[in-house]
Amino acid sequence: MFPKEHSLRFAQLGGMRGDPFGMKVLRPAGPAEAVRLYSQNPEALPLAGGTDLMVAWNSGRLNSRTMLDLSRLKEWRGIEATQDGVRIGPLATHCEIESHPAILKRLPLLAEACSSVGAVQIRHRGTIGGNIANASPAGDSFPALAVYEAFVHTVSQEGRRSLPILELFAGVKKTALKPGELIERIDVRFPAEPPDRQVLRKVGSRQAQTLSKTVGAGLLWLGRGGVVLELRFAFGSVAPTVKRLKAVEAAVNGRKLTAELIERACALLAEDISPIDDIRSTRQYRMVVSRNILRAFLAGA
Ligand SMILES: Cc1cc2nc3c(=O)[nH]c(=O)nc-3n(C[C@H](O)[C@H](O)[C@H](O)COP(=O)(O)OP(=O)(O)OC[C@H]3O[C@@H](n4cnc5c(N)ncnc54)[C@H](O)[C@@H]3O)c2cc1C
Numbered sequence: 127m128f129p130k131e132h133s134l135r136f137a138q139l140g141g142m143r144g145d146p147f148g149m150k151v152l153r154p155a156g157p158a159e160a161v162r163l164y165s166q167n168p169e170a171l172p173l174a175g176g177t178d179l180m181v182a183w184n185s186g187r188l189n190s191r192t193m194l195d196l197s198r199l200k201e202w203r204g205i206e207a208t209q210d211g212v213r214i215g216p217l218a219t220h221c222e223i224e225s226h227p228a229i230l231k232r233l234p235l236l237a238e239a240c241s242s243v244g245a246v247q248i249r250h251r252g253t254i255g256g257n258i259a260n261a262s263p264a265g266d267s268f269p270a271l272a273v274y275e276a277f278v279h280t281v282s283q284e285g286r287r288s289l290p291i292l293e294l295f296a297g298v299k300k301t302a303l304k305p306g307e308l309i310e311r312i313d314v315r316f317p318a319e320p321p322d323r324q325v326l327r328k329v330g331s332r333q334a335q336t337l338s339k340t341v342g343a344g345l346l347w348l349g350r351g352g353v354v355l356e357l358r359f360a361f362g363s364v365a366p367t368v369k370r371l372k373a374v375e376a377a378v379n380g381r382k383l384t385a386e387l388i389e390r391a392c393a394l395l396a397e398d399i400s401p402i403d404d405i406r407s408t409r410q411y412r413m414v415v416s417r418n419i420l421r422a423f424l425a426g427a
Contacts, residue, residue, distance in 0.1 A: 149183070150192040157201050157281070160308060163194060165283040168305040170194040174217055175251035177244070178260045202255070202310060205229070211315035216255025216308075220267075221246070223254060232316040235270040235343045238326040242266055245335050255309045258294065261301045261367070264406075268295075268368035269343035270326060272360035276314040282307040295367035321345040323426060327419045331406070338363040339407035342419045354378050359420065364401040364412050373397040374420065388424045392417050 152170060154160035164170060170192040173179055182188050196202065196217060206213040207228035214223065223229055224241035243249050243257070243266050257267050258278060268291070276291045283306060291312075296302050303309070323346040330336030341362040347355040357378045359371045373394040381387055401412035421427075 148190050149188075150190075151195050152192060153195045153198060155198055157199055157310065160194065160196060160199060161281055161283060161306075164308060165306040167192055167194065172196055172259070172308060174253040174256040175219065176256075177248050177252040178256060178262075196255075196308075211313060214254055214312040214314065216258075216310060216312065217253050218255075220244075220249035220252050220254070220257075223267075224249070228316075233270075233274055233314055235324055235326045235345075236267065236274060236314065239267045239270040239328075239341075239343065242326075242328045242334075242341075254312060258291075258312070259301060259303065259309055261295050261297075261299050263298055263366055263368075264338045264341070264363045265368070266328060266338060266341055266362065269341055269360040269362045271312070271314065272368050272370050273343045273345050273358040274314045274317070275358075276312055278309055279311040279313065280307045281310040286310075288313075292368065292370060298366045317345065319347060322348045323423065325419070325423045329415050329419075337406060340364050340401070340412045340416045340419070342416060342423075344420075344423045346423070348383070352383050354381060354383055357424075359423070361399050361416055363406075364399040364416055369399050371395065371398040371420075378424070383424060385425075388421060391424060392421050395420060 152163045152167060154163050171179060171188065171194065173193040173195045179188070199217065202215040202217045204215050205218050205222060205226050212228055212233065220240040220243045224237045230237045240249065243252060254267060257265050271291045278289050278291055278294045280287045280289065280303060282304065289302065294301055325342065325344045328341040329339050342359065344359040346357050349355045357375050359374060360368055361371070362368045374391045377394055378387060378391050395417050396413070399416060401409045403409050
């Protein structure tokens with residue numbers, strides 16, 4: 127921490143509106159203490175890498191809020207690979223995920239999604255738990271987690287829960303986490319068979335260091351004669367929460383992937399996503415680009 131005079135000067139020079147001395151920080155040494163402190167202080171904000179929270183704090187919006195600093199919870203760091211999948215600690219950073227050998231090999235869409243987050247400085251600090259709990263519609267890890275059908279494990283004084291990733295999101299920046307409940311692990315199973323096709327496409331204003339206008343992840347398994355055994359596709363940034371394409375998947379699964387079927391699937395996309403106009407893009411652009419991503423994937427282009 128800066129000495130008091132230093133912090134004040136920094137605050138003035140940097141134009142921060144967050145009060146550097148008004149922040150109360152709870153610093154648990156382990157998960158059990160974190161859960162206890164959070165249940166005693168349900169108004170506290172869990173603090174992981176701080177790349178989302180500190181932006182809000184700098185704007186002055188979080189003045190006088192208590193922080194629950196998770197950074198000393200070594201049990202919640204790291205990634206454990208098993209035969210069936212990976213167990214990712216909520217404090218695992220995007221950098222750790224994008225370079226983990228088992229994730230690169232068996233869950234490459236997740237590695238690619240994490241490698242597309244912000245700049246390298248953000249990826250070194252930003253965590254997967256923070257990305258999920260922040261629940262931005264543009265969270266880049268979500269479409270990959272959705273097609274890999276990840277589970278989020280939570281803990282609170284009331285006990286533990288395990289939620290499919292899609293059930294964790296309740297709206298723009300809203301989650302199904304209850305007061306006093308923390309994310310303690312994210313489990314992602316390896317697909318039983320490697321997919322025949324897979325894609326991760328993030329489209330923003332620039333090639334890098336950009337927030338998504340749309341971000342899609344897809345897995346496709348094909349059988350004899352080009353029949354679709356299974357399609358899993360999800361888009362982010364085109365609805366309040368990440369969306370699996372239920373209508374598209376239902377139309378395609380079990381059928382031969384003809385040009386006609388691909389067009390029917392693309393027409394059904396409007397049933398699955400509901401993009402809006404906002405500062406980053408327009409409803410129409412997001413719809414057209416998302417449809418192009420889906421069409422190219424199904425056509426094997
Ligand atoms: C310049 C910049 C660029 C960015 N670019 C991208 C991008 O391209 N794509 C993208 O998806 N995101 C981007 N982000 C957002 C951010 O970096 C990510 O969402 C990051 O993963 C957040 O993780 P964190 O550890 O920093 O979270 P924090 O800021 O510490 O916390 C975020 C939220 O999660 C809660 N939280 C954290 N851990 C837990 C837990 N274990 N249990 C319950 N709640 C918890 C916090 O209370 C808070 O509400 C960007 C941010 C910045 C500042």
